[in-house]
Amino acid sequence: MASVTMSESKSRGFMPAAFRNATADALCMVAVLLLVALAAFVFGGAAMQRVVTYAAIMLTAVLGLQIFSGNSGIVSFGQAAFVGLGAYATGILTMPTALQKTALRDLPQFLAGHQLSFFAALAVVLVLAVIIGLLTGTPLLRLSGSSASIATLAMLIIVYTLLVAGREITRGSQPFYGVPREVGLWTAAAVASVALVAARLFRETSFGLATRAAANDERGAAAVGVDQRTARLAAWVAGVVAAMAAGALMAQFLGAFSPRDFYFDLGFTMLAMLIVGGMTSSLGAFAGVIVTIVLVEVVRRFEGGGEVLGLHLPVLFGLTQGVLAIAMILVIWRRPTGLFGERELNLLRRSGRQAVTASAAPPQHVESDRLTADHLSRRYAGVVAVDDVSLNFQTDSITGIIGPNGAGKTTLLNMLAGDVQPSAGTVSVGGAVRQASAFRFARSGVARTFQNIRVFPHMTVLENVVVAARQVEPDLGHAEAAAMGELARMGLEKFADQPAARLAYGQRRRLEVARALALKPRFLLLDEPAAGMNAVETAELVSILSAVRTERRIGVVLIEHDMRLVMNLCERIVVIDHGRVIADGTPGDVQKNPAVIAAYLGSRTARAKTADQATADQTA
Structure with a gap:
């Protein structure tokens, strides 16, 4: 009987070890975010609070990108489009009715006169995001690799074109104004906190494990029962939901915006933030946003020109984007996996798994087949x-x-x-x-x-096996226990938390x-x-x-x-x-078969061997 180093009661208790570990990581990052928000609220002025609010909104958007691209390995260039859709939907739903009649005179009747609160509008936007995610992801994710990435770029261009062309709804290329500015520091921080927890936990769900497995090796993932399209679609929809939630925040943070605000510049900034921090982890997204926002705020002070250490600097339009591009190139060159690599914090390191020794469930005989x-x-x-x-x-x-x-x-x-x-x-x-x-x-x-x-x-050694076990076990806790049992059988349990590489x-x-x-x-x-x-x-x-x-x-x-x-x-x-x-x-029969001997040794040798065998039989 195999012995596994995991308490069965723990693995099947309130929360599986992977979720406990992910929750601890997420709560740690949320605590840092809230401490930064508190510091800005107590010690910073209005400008500092706006910077932190913007950072929280961008964090929500970048986490949406990480949920899809970080887990699937498919770089999405179209995430900014969904931020824009969320912003325009929120703007229409929350705009005061009186102002709506003058600013959007030709707005279709079914969209007019709602004047919802922010959180009511956010709920509608999230439902809309699921629908849009399913409609766009179902055909798009029939592609893979670079083809899928190019398709997301095409989607960004299509959405931008629709926003510009839909003048009755979006005011076209003109500013969309009159949106109540009700989103402040704590609202943005609260939504970003939820996004952090969701992104970190998604990685450990069945969909997250399956998506990461397919990103590592598509044939290997299929061989353990992973339906790649379904897994990637789930990641895509979750990413769209986070992006449109960020758009809802952005709408009531800015108050006025145009389609250009959700085009290439925003998409590039989001991608740069994720690449700098590390695309494959929520920690990378979190750290990338912080590092990039600090860098942007420092560089922005010099973009308008002025004097630095006695030197006169001219006005440098586009300096911020240029510095972001250089930072991204340097990170890709020196640390291809980002500043914080591929791993999450893993604060608990699933320590409970090595604390107690328990017997694995007895193996079951399969039926005759x-x-x-x-x-x-x-x-x-x-x-x-x-x-x-x-x-x-x-x-x-x-x-x-x-x-x-x-x-x-x-x-x-x-x-x-x-x-x-x-x-x-x-x-x-x-x-x-x-x-x-x-x-x-x-x-x-x-x-x-x-x-x-x-x-x-x-992926870790344990995750490699959990991906397969999850296809036949009722939940993640049982899958972890079964996976540890198989690792123990193979003498690999002590490597459970190490990358398989x-x-x-x-x-x-x-x-x-x-x-x-x-x-x-x-x-x-x-x-x-x-x-x-x-x-x-x-x-x-x-x-x-x-x-x-x-x-x-x-x-x-x-x-x-x-x-x-x-x-x-x-x-x-x-x-x-x-x-x-x-x-x-049987092995004995096959070893004596002339056709087998001919296949391995050649027909001439086979004939000689057959003749020798016949002579030996006659002598006997």
Whole structure:
């Protein structure tokens, strides 16, 4: 029985360890924010309070950008557009009715005459943000990488054009004025505090973990059941909500604004703040806003010219943006991950996990089932990688797939895992034919590892396994407990809080197996699991796989070039050559098969070996 270093009562109590840690981090940052606001309120004048208020509003907007871009790895250039939409929506909803009749004479009737309070308008804006986020994110996030980033830039231009063109609603390019200026220091600080807590907690939610996993490795994430589009859509919607909340604050902070206030300059400033601090963490967003605001306020004093140390400085228009650009370039050059790197504060370090030793839940036997390949073929531009292969794999068995390099083994495994669409034939799990979809196959009980290791290097060892466990466990607390159990089985529990990138090669191999087992699969597909391991590590892996098969009755299908491992571990061996099955049987039968000998040693050697064997049999 595996022993895990986490108290079951703690992991399943009021709050999972990850959320406790995130809450402590968020409250620490909120405390700093409120202390700065208090200092400005007590010791600063009106100008200082406006600077801190503006900083809190920008923090809310930048946190929205961090929720999406920091977790998904997709840089969004369009976040300023949603700040603008939030500002205009708030302006229309809160503008006094009498002023609205003169300033917006052609305003559609359903938008006129509301004159809501700020918080009532904010509630409406947040609902509107969810709708806008879903409508824009659903088509946009069918793209990924640089294509998605360019699409967000196009969205910024589209929204700006609509704001300028919609004169009846926005007054076009003219200033939109008459908005009550009811947002002050404490309102902005309160909303920014909520945004801080939300951004830090989102990182630890199922959506946050899934989004970060997909950013680390899309194929690896799909293999553990992550639906990348849904996860990224959730991050996008959350980011839009924060941006439009910032826009609502901005509207009643400024009182008057135009579409140009929410165009490239604002988008660039937000992005610079996030890059300077560190894109991948809420701490980076928080610190980046503070550092950038201080820098901007210092530089702004020289933008209008004047004398400094006896030197006369001319008026330097655009100096602020230029200094921001230089600061961003320097940070990217010297510290690509930002001033505060990739990690959060992690104040608690999940210390409770190492305090108590508890037994992991006993493993459950899977029900009898089968994984079937029916006349599978796969062609690549005329090259036949797999040719009309039909195989059945049962639970409570270990099957090895062997063959020369380039025989089509990995392609077959990819089709069995739903990672590659067959050119012909079908794959069924439990009798149900399934279309190629790696994350759906993973959720249906087919887990896998890869020939080239696909762990999530920028996530912790524990988070790597929790991503998978969360697909089958009812909540994060149970997922953490299950993940620690699998890490303990693999001897990796002491590395739980370390980034996976720090693990040695053999440890990363074991981490990938632990992650696959956390899915509680019926079938475990392993692509060269012992590659790069030494003899001791290979022996440990054989022992672990044998124990897993015995305890859980799962079906194990592995590709491996280590013949000693295959012959000792597998009770059935399938041999593939040139995309076709040439042998299928017990290790003893396969070793004597002339076709197998020919595939590995060549036909002439095979004939000689067969003749020698026949002579030996006759002599006997």
